[in-house]
Amino acid sequence: MSRIGLTKDIILQSAMEIVDKIGAENLTLKVLADKLGVRSPSLYNHFNSLSDLHTALMLYGWKQLEYRVMQAAIGKSKDDAIKSMCAAYLNFTLEHLGLFNIMQSYNQHISQETIAATSGLIETIRQVLSAYNLSEKYEVHTIRVFRSFLQGYVYLVQHDSFGNSVSIRDSFNVGVGILLKGLKENENIKLGK
Amino acid sequence: MSRIGLTKDIILQSAMEIVDKIGAENLTLKVLADKLGVRSPSLYNHFNSLSDLHTALMLYGWKQLEYRVMQAAIGKSKDDAIKSMCAAYLNFTLEHLGLFNIMQSYNQHISQETIAATSGLIETIRQVLSAYNLSEKYEVHTIRVFRSFLQGYVYLVQHDSFGNSVSIRDSFNVGVGILLKGLKENENIKLGK
């Protein structure tokens, strides 16, 4: 019997396809092994456990999102950059609902790797924000508020929680617009202190 | 052997305590049955399945949150009401992290009950917002943006995703402040149209 030649990347790619197609809760070793043409215990040669696989998938997702958001910020600054980055975030997460779900488990097992997984993304945001000359404290507040909005918005879209027919994109853009106005406020507060 | 006399409410209360204490992922029928002094198959007299129990717990949580948020809005209006409601939301969810986790599954099994679970809460928000005379469309946008921020903020706090030492409450209040400014903007836009 010839070896299939699995690698972590092949397995992760497959796992991502599964979760995006049938949902994160349906990712079992059996389903994954079947898709790869292998028996489930064989996967233990590449991952220590199912939860290990989840962690790897989570890191994989954050890296991809980071890349997309960075791309979106290239050649732009201030409001334009932020709008573009937010749109990239929304697009990526809507394309990868299952993966996004798993990415949420980030930080449940804190480690160097999990910190590294989002620090690149946050650093990118920080660079763009530096153009606004916020006070240090307000920069932290601002990042938190943006992250919360993005996180929550996608979460609610994903769970179909907006029962209304009003456009998903429109509300998103209104939200980003509101946050950008808030940024200006913080600029002022900074100057006042 | 005397009967213990379980009821749905007793079971739900117990389940809530478990998830808030050891996390939603550790709620098994065995753990729950042990806590109740009963064998796990006995729980099937009250719930059809574990996922049935999850659904009931989810509804239970939303009802409690709804109550708390409504309480917070009594005797207040406009910005004061909203600030108070947001604070109540934050307080409740921080007290019930495990329960909040399960509440997130709302809408994964859409039904009359799940819609009813949040419609009361949303109606309360709508009532408070009515004082702002927003256009119909902007009211929808606004509610979505508020919900997203709240949802995402708690989620990130819960997952310990704010690596920074800046106060959790401060950032939250800054966020609410930004959204309230956005409300004013929408008021203007409404008048302009």
Place this chain on the structure above:
DNA sequence: TTGACAAAACTAATCTGATTAGATAAAATA
């Protein structure tokens, strides 16, 4: 008060999926 019925709880068994142990064979390396 008693007999019948419904419901609550039990034990024993089944099923599924994760995980482990130990064997085998393909690939890599010396």
Place this chain on the structure above:
DNA sequence: TATTTTATCTAATCAGATTAGTTTTGTCAA
């Protein structure tokens, strides 16, 4: 070519959800 490594396998174990079928308890009408 001989040896070592390791990807994969089969078989077995384990945990937890669920089902089947039984016993017991409480309730309620005759």
